[in-house]
Amino acid sequence: MLSEWQNHKAQLRNYVYKRVDDASAVDDILQDVYIKASSNLHQLKSKGSLKGWLYKIAYNTIMDFYRDKLPYDELPEDLVAEDEDAVEESRKEIAECMRPLIDELPDKYSVPLRLAELDGIPQQEIADKLGLSLSGAKSRIQRGRVKFRENLMTCCDFEINDGGMVTGYTPKKTNCSSPKR
Structure with a gap:
């Protein structure tokens, strides 16, 4: 060598x-x-x-x-992880805001979408619960997501940054449901 x-x-x-x-x-x-x-x-x-x-x-x-040699920033010593309870509370609050838009969908899409996205139930369980095949449940959830997004885009204008994250929104003046409190 x-x-x-x-x-x-x-x-x-x-x-x-x-x-x-x-x-x-x-x-x-x-x-x-x-x-x-x-x-x-x-x-x-x-x-x-x-x-x-x-x-x-x-x-x-x-x-x-x-x-x-890539530069990196040191994390501050006083950085604290977000409180688990606060994260869960935020998730529940967002879920409640989404519920009226999901409820506007036809039942064949709203029920599986609600179970998957708001209740966090696995898709196989949803299929069993609704008497669907796994692919049928996945298809309904996916179609429900598309229809939900259409409803959401009808009701709000979103500001999205370069990374694809939503940074703000403005409600449109349309006949959209308002979240029930």
């Missing part, structure tokens, strides 16, 4: 040097490539593919180098 390494070392150094912005890290990366190649030599299928194999290891090692 050492003699083959010597044959390719200069070319690998140039390859790494062209891709790494830190000249002092080139030799460290090259050393990592040699160590990885030496310890994984048994994975090499044929001696003829050694050069390509070394370049692949070098590429992966360069990617690791940059991955390790």
